Amino acid sequence: MQTHAGFLSHPSRVLVTGFAAVILLGVFLLMLPISSASGQPTGFLTALFTATSATCVTGLVVVDTGTYWSTFGHVVIISLIQVGGLGFMTMAVLFWLLMGRRVTLRERLLIQESLNVIDLSGLIRLAKKVLLLTLIIELVVALLLTLRFIPDFGYPTGIWYSLFHAISGFNNAGFDLMGGFRSLTGYVEDPIINFAISIDIILGGIGFTVMADLLQYRKRQRLSLHTKLALLVTAALLLVGTLVIFLLEFHNTLQPLSWSGKLWASWFQSVVPRTAGFNSLDLTALRPATLFFMVILMFIGASPGSTGGGIKTTTFALPGLAVFSLARGKEDAELFGRRIPKEQVYKGLAIILLAVSWVVLATLILDVVEKADFLRILFEVVSALATVGSTAGLTPTLSDTGRIVIIITMFLGRVGPLTVAYALSTRQRRKQQFRYAEERIIIG
């Protein structure tokens, strides 16, 4: 264990080490014979893949979760998910506070304002509130799910399934116990499952700070810029997503469904790239256009400081806002009557660039080592990097090299963006000794 001072000086190292430690513990437990349904010990690579996928709340699996693992294995997996999901969310908030503590008083105040807390003790109180809210949401969703799962699976199993999927949903993990890699396709038209799970996913993906902000709205009567932006982008993605998927799949996978079923399925498939990893339509049957559209939604992902992944809704909005402001003759990105610091725009840009670079590199490698369609490879890489865990059918057939590429991608996707944001935030405070002369280049 590191000391408090050690933690403060290298928080991103702690994040990476902590995640790695949790994963290795998971690997150990999952390799035990007691973890598999057959009672046989599980191979290292399969255990590593599953533990990484669970801890990073990705949800990609090389063996079917429901049938391959025992109930003990399922408990290990759902524990990894809860620790990975909630732990990360809490850690992320700590990070932003630490960033705030190292920088100028003014900036620290700004960050505290956006978190709506006055001091650290206030934050801890608030964190407790949010964690409590999290557990309440998971319980309420689980209760809703019992309405369907107890009739379908009987008494103890139905309750266990309800809990498992509520936790998996809120943490945007995407692990399911339905068997045969089926995810929630059996419930494509079911209003209860669709409603409960999609609310679960959205709340899990909206982020700690937004939840805290919303919790205090009645008292403060205002929302932070961050909350407004995150809500706006999330709502826009859900709306556009539902519409586009509805139109693209109308004559394809939606064909056999009733009108309400068509709408539920479009809605659900537009929610899951936020980055839950469940699916109620057979993703392997989607049109290429729909798969590609989902790749983009997944790449954007959820909001910062949440259980979800991706480059994040707010990061996605930044370059667009900056360009839009520039076109209107403003020097800074503006929104809702506030300026966003240039340095944040650059940071967002860095995250997007690194994400794109990794997607390109991993896709190239997999293109070489796997015999598979390009779009399916792209889908799988983005799904892993954004910790979505949806699969267009490639993951279960991966070669060993391919599995290792995806394992690294899942890990980078989970700890990467935050680490990058943090690293850039501490470094750039260094006093600049001198400035070079300016010279323009020609672009476009």
Next chain:
Amino acid sequence: MQTHAGFLSHPSRVLVTGFAAVILLGVFLLMLPISSASGQPTGFLTALFTATSATCVTGLVVVDTGTYWSTFGHVVIISLIQVGGLGFMTMAVLFWLLMGRRVTLRERLLIQESLNVIDLSGLIRLAKKVLLLTLIIELVVALLLTLRFIPDFGYPTGIWYSLFHAISGFNNAGFDLMGGFRSLTGYVEDPIINFAISIDIILGGIGFTVMADLLQYRKRQRLSLHTKLALLVTAALLLVGTLVIFLLEFHNTLQPLSWSGKLWASWFQSVVPRTAGFNSLDLTALRPATLFFMVILMFIGASPGSTGGGIKTTTFALPGLAVFSLARGKEDAELFGRRIPKEQVYKGLAIILLAVSWVVLATLILDVVEKADFLRILFEVVSALATVGSTAGLTPTLSDTGRIVIIITMFLGRVGPLTVAYALSTRQRRKQQFRYAEERIIIG
């Protein structure tokens, strides 16, 4: 015709109108029976596609250039190419000068410095020099080509073919007269053709200002930041491109070739995304990984103010430079001991964002209307937008809707980036009345 004052006040409108006018004249000429080899009149959409492709120096074709058109048709096409390529290059330089004229004296001086000219008359002298150099390069390349084409095609035809391909190469147009959509695959191991055409393409794609800068190097003993950056990125892309294509295709399309043939073919295929559109390997036989790699090279494209397309080498380097500087604790993007203005980074970002958005949109539409592999669609869209004109086999089989999408993409790809850069450059000078308060959001 617009007046001089009109031209000065709306130059980007003139660019768009001028291009459209040249294209329409081309359509009229190509529809005439005299333009086709069969002596039959050509349909509007085919003529529009060909004229747009030639004027925008894209090179995508729906009918085979060599066999479908008559020699009169070929003359029309090569004239459209020369007007579109050189005209655009000259226009681009005028644009940057105009940008300089509208802004502060200091910035104007910076631009003039990067062009190495003191006043407008100096520029016109320099422009004449560059145009002369262009014609000399085209002639020298044509002479080199006669060494192969006269033996292969006899006297008048061999000379005509040499001229046609030299002009088509320098203007990065990619039109060829070989017949059967074969491009230069018949000369894959030929050192003369490989050498002459690749030099032709590289010089055409390096840009007016770089050429001017290099012409004056002996006198001034220094190069502008722009020239250094453009040369550096171009060299890096050529080197990495050759290496990656060599490794990826070694056991595939390079298999039957000799060692020198393998190297020539890798080199040539790494030159053409700069954005010539010729090919010496059968692109439809490339591995998916290679096709995807070429998509990235094509998207980057050539240098600004050249006959080539793409987002441009310098634009591509900007976000990376900015992020790298940020990571090293510097506020501004730096290179070779110079700072690059933030506003330019934003402008580059705008160009990249708009290009990515159009690629996504056009790919989605074509995914819906065409029955074709996703990667081939992506390849074709990027090829059209970056005015490359390489085809992975899709264009000749396009539906009418698909043709229209590609026609619009070619046009946007040619006039878009410059227009965007210009529009942002004039708008952003407006005096800002007030600034909003700053508020941070959370990213990553």
